[in-house]
Amino acid sequence: MSNIIQYFSEVGKGIKSLVTGMAVTGKEFVTPKITEQYPENRATLDISDRFRAELTLKYDSEGRHKCIGCGICQMNCPNGTIQLTTKMVELPDGKKKRKLDKYMYDLGSCTFCMLCVTTCPQGALEFSNDFEQAVFTRDKLVKQLNYRPEPADAAPAPAPKPAMDPEKLAQIKAEALAKAARIKAEKEAAAKAAAENAAPAPAEGAAAPVNEDNKANNQ
Numbered sequence: 001m002s003n004i005i006q007y008f009s010e011v012g013k014g015i016k017s018l019v020t021g022m023a024v025t026g027k028e029f030v031t032p033k034i035t036e037q038y039p040e041n042r043a044t045l046d047i048s049d050r051f052r053a054e055l056t057l058k059y060d061s062e063g064r065h066k067c068i069g070c071g072i073c074q075m076n077c078p079n080g081t082i083q084l085t086t087k088m089v090e091l092p093d094g095k096k097k098r099k100l101d102k103y104m105y106d107l108g109s110c111t112f113c114m115l116c117v118t119t120c121p122q123g124a125l126e127f128s129n130d131f132e133q134a135v136f137t138r139d140k141l142v143k144q145l146n147y148r149p150e151p152a153d154a155a156p157a158p159a160p161k162p163a164m165d166p167e168k169l170a171q172i173k174a175e176a177l178a179k180a181a182r183i184k185a186e187k188e189a190a191a192k193a194a195a196e197n198a199a200p201a202p203a204e205g206a207a208a209p210v211n212e213d214n215k216a217n218n219q
Contacts, residue, residue: 052112052127055082055105057145064151066124069100073116073125081110100146107133108141 038045057065069086087101117125135141 047129047131049129051129051131052114053131054107054128054133054143055110055116055145056126056128057103058124058126059148062151063148065100065146065148066122067100067103067146068122068124069098070121072119072121076115076119078113078115079109079111081106082116103145104142105145106142108138 057067059065069084071084074082074084083102083104083106085101085104086098088096089099090096112127114127117127133141
C-alpha cells in the first residue's frame with residue numbers, strides 16, 4: 001500500500017514540475033524578442049565603454065603617445081602578451097633619451113585582465129570596445145600598437161636670463177662711462193703729443209726770432 005501512495009506522490013510532483021515549466025515557456029513565448037540583428041544594425045549598435053576588446057595606446061591630437069618604454073606592463077602581463085623594444089635617441093639639445101621602438105601586442109593570448117592598464121605609470125594604455133577582431137590566421141592577431149609615425153621632438157626653449165640687480169647694473173654702467181672717458185683723454189693726449197712732435201725745427205744759421213719786448217728795452 002505504501003508503494004502505491006509513493007507512486008502517485010511522485011506522479012503528482014512530476015505533473016506540478018511540468019506545469020511550472022510550461023508556464024515559464026508560455027511567458028517567454030509571448031514576451032517581445034530583443035535579439036540583436038548583427039551585422040545589419042552595425043551602424044546603430046551600442047557597445048558599452050567598459051567592454052574590453054583590444055589593447056590600444058592613447059594618442060593626443062598631435063599624434064603623440066605617453067608610453068616611455070618602462071616595461072612595467074610587459075612584466076605584469078601573465079601570458080607574455082606584450083613585448084616591448086626600446087631605442088636610444090639624441091634630443092635637439094644634445095641629450096640622449098630612451099624611447100619606445102616597437103610595442104607588440106598578441107590579442108590571441110590576451111586574457112583582458114587589465115593589469116597592463118591599471119599599472120601603467122603614465123596612463124598610456126586603454127582597452128577599446130572594437131569587438132570585430134575575426135581573422136583567418138593567428139599571426140594577424142599580433143599587432144604593433146605604435147603604428148603611427150612619431151612626430152619629431154621640438155627643440156627645448158632657451159632658459160630665461162636671470163634679472164640683473166639694479167645696483168650692479170648701475171655700477172657696470174658707471175665703470176663703462178669711466179672707461180670711455182679715460183680712453184677719450186688718452187686719445188686727446190696722444191693727439192696733442194703727436195702735434196707737438198710734428199712742429200718744424202728752425203734751420204741752422206738762421207736768425208733767432210726777435211722778441212718785441214727785448215727790442216724795446218734795448219732802444
